Amino acid sequence: MRVSVEELLRAHGRPPREVYFDNENSGYVPREVVEEMIPYFNSIGYGHPSITHKPGWEAYEVLYKTKDLLTKVLNAEGLGEFAFVHSGTEANNLAVLGHALANKGRGGKIVVSAIEHLSVIYPAEEAERLFGFRVVRVPVDSEGFVDPEVLKEFVDGSTSLVSIQMVNHEIGTVQNIFELSKVVKEVNPRAVFHTDAADAFGKIPIDLKKLEHVDMVTLSSHKIHGPRGVGVLFIREGVRVEPVLKGQLSYEKLWPGVENVPLIAGFRKAVELAYRDFDLNVAKMREARDLLVRGILEKVSDVLVNGPSDFSMRSPDNANLSFLYVEGEALTVELSINGVYVSSGSACTSRILEPSHVLLAIGRKHEEAHGSILFKTSRYHTREDIEYTLEVLPKAVDRLRGISTIKK
Ligand SMILES: Cc1ncc(COP(=O)(O)O)c(C=O)c1O
Structure with missing residues (x-):
C-alpha cells in the first residue's frame, strides 16, 4: 500500500527543522539558479540550438557560453571539447562505451578501480560482453586509495582504457589523479585515461592543463546545486569516442537528441556560483x-x-x-x-x-x-x-x- 507524504506528516507531525544531507543523490537548487532557467522555457532560447532562427541562436548561445565557462574554471583552453549529455551516468556511459565503440576492433583491457560508480562499472562490463574487452578491477586500500604502484601492475600494452574517479562518491577518498594518470601513460602512452569527477567538481580544484595525462572527465550538474538532467564529458583533442545513442544529428555530435537548454542555463549559473567564491x-x-x-x-x-x-x-x-x-x-x-x-x-x-x-x-x-x-x-x-x-x-x-x- 502506498502512503502519501501528507499522511506520513500527519502521523508523525512536522519536525521543528529540516536538514538535508543527501547531496550525493540530489539536492537543493538555489533561487538564482531557478530564476536563470525560467526565461528559457518560453521567453528566449526555446528553439533548437542547431536551427538558424533567433530562438535557436539564443539556445546555441547558452551552450557555448556554458562551455566557455567550463573551459575557464577547469583551465582547459585549447585542450579539447565538452560534450553535453543529460546526467553524470550518461557522461560515464559515453566515456566507457563510446570509447569501446570507437575501438571495438582492437579489444584489450579496460581497467577500473574496485570502487568506481556503477555508471562506470556496468558500461565496462557491457563493453566486455558486447565487444570482447576484458575488465580488470584494481583493488583499493582500507581507505579507498588506489596505489599508483599497484595500478602499474594492472596496465600493459593491451590496456585500452583506464577509469579512476577523482573523488569517491560514498567515502570521499580523493585520488592522486595526476600520479595515477602519469603511471598509466608511462606504461602505455596509447591507453586512454578517464576520470569521473562528478563528485570532485566544485569541491576540489581541477586544472586540466596540469592534469596533462587525463583524457576524459565526467561532470554532473546536480552535484553542485544545479538542476538534475545535465551532465558533461570533457574529451581531450585526439581521443576517439563514438556516440552511444543513435539518432538525428543535433548540436551535440556525441549525444543525439535536443539539448536541455533551460537546464544547461541553470547549470551554468550553478557553476558560476560554485566558482565565484x-x-x-x-x-x-x-x-x-x-x-x-x-x-x-x-x-x-x-x-x-x-x-x-x-x-x-x-x-x-x-x-x-x-x-x-x-x-x-x-x-x-x-x-x-x-x-x-x-x-x-x-x-x-x-x-x-x-x-x-x-x-x-x-x-x-x-x-x-x-x-x-x-x-x-x-x-x-x-x-x-x-x-x-x-x-x-x-x-x-x-x-x-x-x-x-x-x-x-
Ligand atoms: C561519482 C559519481 N559518478 C556518477 C554519478 C551519476 O551522476 P548522475 O546522478 O548525474 O547520473 C554520481 C551520482 O550521483 C556520482 O556520485
Missing part, C-alpha cells in the same frame, strides 16, 4: 562536516569512520559513518521523521538492500556496511542545522539500538 564555499562545507563528525563521535558510541582517516585526503563535504548494531535503512527513516535527511549504505543503490560495493571493497563487513550513513554537507548548512542534527541523531541511534535484533 570557491574557497569560501569549500570552507563552509568543510566546517559543517567537521563540526558534524566531531559532535557525532563525542555523543555516539560504536561508530566507525569509513574512508580516509586523514580528513585532508577526503572530499570537504563527505562524512560516511557506520553506526554499529543499527540498520542503516531504519536510521534513515527514524532521522527523516525528525527532519534529518540522509542516505544509507550506497547512496545510489539504497533502494536495493545490498551492501555497498565500495564499503565491501575497503574491507567493511556486511553488518558494518549495512549500518553506514552518508552525510554530505554543503555551503548552505548553518551551525544551527548541525546542532539540531546532533540533538536528534544520538536519540535516534539509542532508540534503534534499544529495539534492534543486532546485539553487541
